[in-house]
Amino acid sequence: MEYSAVNTIWVLLGAALVFFMQAGFSMCEAGFTRAKNTGNILMKNLMDFCIGTPCFWLVGFGIMFGAGTKLFGWIDPMIMKDYSHVLPSGVPLWAFAIFQTVFCATSATIVSGSMAERTKFSAYCIYSAAISLIIYPVSGHWIWGGGWLSELGFHDFAGSTAVHMVGGVCALIGAKMLGPRIGKYDKKGKPRAILGHNLTFAALGVFILWFCWFGFNGASTVAMDSDAAVQSAGLIFFNTNLCAAVACCVTLIFTWLRYGKPDVSMTYNAALAGLVGITAGCDAVSPLGAAIMGIVFGIVIVLAVEFFDKVAKIDDPVGAISVHGICGALGTVFTGLFATGISTEKGLFYGGGFHFLGVQALGVVSVIIYVAVVMTIVFFVIKKTIGLRVDAEDEIAGLDVSEHGLLTAYSGFAMLPESVPSGNGEPIVVSGDVPEAEAVPVRKMPSFEEGTPKFTKVEIICKEARLEDLKNAMLSIGITGMTVSHVMGCGIQKGKPEYYRGIQVETTLLPKVQVDIVVSKVPVRTVIETAKKVLYTGHIGDGKIFVYDVENVVKVRTGEEGYDALQDVE
Numbered sequence: 186m187e188y189s190a191v192n193t194i195w196v197l198l199g200a201a202l203v204f205f206m207q208a209g210f211s212m213c214e215a216g217f218t219r220a221k222n223t224g225n226i227l228m229k230n231l232m233d234f235c236i237g238t239p240c241f242w243l244v245g246f247g248i249m250f251g252a253g254t255k256l257f258g259w260i261d262p263m264i265m266k267d268y269s270h271v272l273p274s275g276v277p278l279w280a281f282a283i284f285q286t287v288f289c290a291t292s293a294t295i296v297s298g299s300m301a302e303r304t305k306f307s308a309y310c311i312y313s314a315a316i317s318l319i320i321y322p323v324s325g326h327w328i329w330g331g332g333w334l335s336e337l338g339f340h341d342f343a344g345s346t347a348v349h350m351v352g353g354v355c356a357l358i359g360a361k362m363l364g365p366r367i368g369k370y371d372k373k374g375k376p377r378a379i380l381g382h383n384l385t386f387a388a389l390g391v392f393i394l395w396f397c398w399f400g401f402n403g404a405s406t407v408a409m410d411s412d413a414a415v416q417s418a419g420l421i422f423f424n425t426n427l428c429a430a431v432a433c434c435v436t437l438i439f440t441w442l443r444y445g446k447p448d449v450s451m452t453y454n455a456a457l458a459g460l461v462g463i464t465a466g467c468d469a470v471s472p473l474g475a476a477i478m479g480i481v482f483g484i485v486i487v488l489a490v491e492f493f494d495k496v497a498k499i500d501d502p503v504g505a506i507s508v509h510g511i512c513g514a515l516g517t518v519f520t521g522l523f524a525t526g527i528s529t530e531k532g533l534f535y536g537g538g539f540h541f542l543g544v545q546a547l548g549v550v551s552v553i554i555y556v557a558v559v560m561t562i563v564f565f566v567i568k569k570t571i572g573l574r575v576d577a578e579d580e581i582a583g584l585d586v587s588e589h590g591l592l593t594a595y596s597g598f599a600m601l602p603e604s605v606p607s608g609n610g611e612p613i614v615v616s617g618d619v620p621e622a623e624a625v626p627v628r629k630m631p632s633f634e635e636g637t638p639k640f641t642k643v644e645i646i647c648k649e650a651r652l653e654d655l656k657n658a659m660l661s662i663g664i665t666g667m668t669v670s671h672v673m674g675c676g677i678q679k680g681k682p683e684y685y686r687g688i689q690v691e692t693t694l695l696p697k698v699q700v701d702i703v704v705s706k707v708p709v710r711t712v713i714e715t716a717k718k719v720l721y722t723g724h725i726g727d728g729k730i731f732v733y734d735v736e737n738v739v740k741v742r743t744g745e746e747g748y749d750a751l752q753d754v755e
Contacts, residue, residue: 199404353510
């Protein structure tokens with residue numbers, strides 16, 4: 186066989202990009218779940234790839250690409266047989282093998298998010314291996330390995346069904362058998378919002394996935410040595426990006442109308458929904474078709490997430506079932522509608538009749554049935570042997586500590602927002618856009634005696650954004666010591682209504698900063714007035730100031746008590 190350097194480089198580049206999708210999935214899943222499970226999420230995404238690689242090498246690749254039957258390839262440990270019948274033009278076996286390996290790992294990692302925060306790590310390792318050993322390879326053989334679906338003309342260019350829907354169906358079965366997280370539903374079955382801990386992580390994960398998707402779809406041409414391949418790659422890149430972007434725009438508008446505000450997490454899910462949906466037909470549809478598909482996915486993703494949350498009562502923390510399962514299936518079927526005939530049969534909307542559409546639908550239904558049956562068996566066996574779900578107390582404590590002995594994934598790191606200095610260090614008067622006379626009345630504090638060595642604790646609750654200005658103001662009046670704590674709380678107004686993935690957040694607690702100062706020499710009234718001057722905007726939420734008498738102060742290092750203990754002299 187004569188090898189093509191350009192084709193091989195293209196395939197290897199695609200493999201590298203698809204591998205990096207593991208980082209995207211890790212960030213996305215970690216961001217949409219709680220901090221106490223971050224280490225577990227990261228570990229599972231690592232092991233998806235590390236377990237899946239040898240499993241696919243030993244068994245999966247042969248089953249998927251071996252020239253066995255139309256239903257099943259062959260058992261070929263360590264890929265020793267001849268695969269020339271499936272190798273792309275000019276691409277060596279091992280380049281093709283690593284390209285397919287990273288696709289297999291992607292399918293397995295989809296399950297991680299939907300079953301997050303309550304699955305035993307040992308159980309996860311077992312069913313992740315099962316996906317790579319048998320589940321993904323068998324359906325992959327039907328579609329890409331010369332199996333019966335490929336003979337019928339089924340078209341799934343880069344894996345809307347073969348990769349994403351397979352992972353989505355596994356996620357659905359697993360999440361259903363696991364049951365919801367503790368506290369997800371009240372006694373009446375009404376869903377509660379369980380907020381993810383880091384939206385920045387989730388956003389970064391989505392952007393990584395979007396970037397890598399150009400390798401996922403684009404490199405699936407497995408060739409760049411002809412004008413036709415180059416032209417096809419350009420169309421694939423454009424359709425991939427367009428469908429995702431349109432889906433985001435539609436979800437933004439749809440959630441804005443539906444919830445009163447554009448939902449951030451749902452819009453990021455829409456990007457993935459568009460990417461998943463266009464994957465099957467990115468080479469076969471026009472940009473117009475990709476845009477129309479994006480419109481549909483942008484609406485469907487919102488309705489699907491709401492359905493599984495509110496109707497089906499299936500707890501999916503990251504929306505994996507909706508993104509990969511629902512949109513993967515729809516994208517494959519839509520190829521039978523919008524295909525222009527450039528690489529497949531024409532779709533229904535382009536005069537191709539119902540044959541191609543029927544083949545696409547048949548393929549989707551067949552793969553769903555196969556994966557659902559086999560994964561149900563796998564999950565059932567695991568559940569009856571080692572167990573599928575962690576104990577309630579372990580779930581409440583978090584899987585980081587119960588499954589990995591990790592107290593926190595953020596040990597040594599600051600989880601709180603940094604203060605940003607403003608101005609030149611001098612206290613800044615913030616007047617806001619509400620006149621002081623119209624502001625919420627501030628309770629007058631009683632007068633304090635000055636001149637006697639008494640100790641007073643001033644407790645200031647304020648917005649996090651004003652911490653640096655408050656600190657500088659206190660230092661300017663002679664305060665030499667303070668204690669700062671990040672707290673959660675609310676006043677009589679109970680905070681502002683908040684929605685997360687279409688569900689109103691019940692908690693009314695808002696993040697605040699508590700600054701504790703014990704004064705003696707500095708007049709208490711000076712501290713109060715200075716704090717009011719710095720913190721005042723006239724809006725609800727400016728904060729509160731509490732004043733307490735302090736009986737005594739003791740400096741541990743020197744043993745000094747009273748007034749002397751507050752002085753910073755040696």
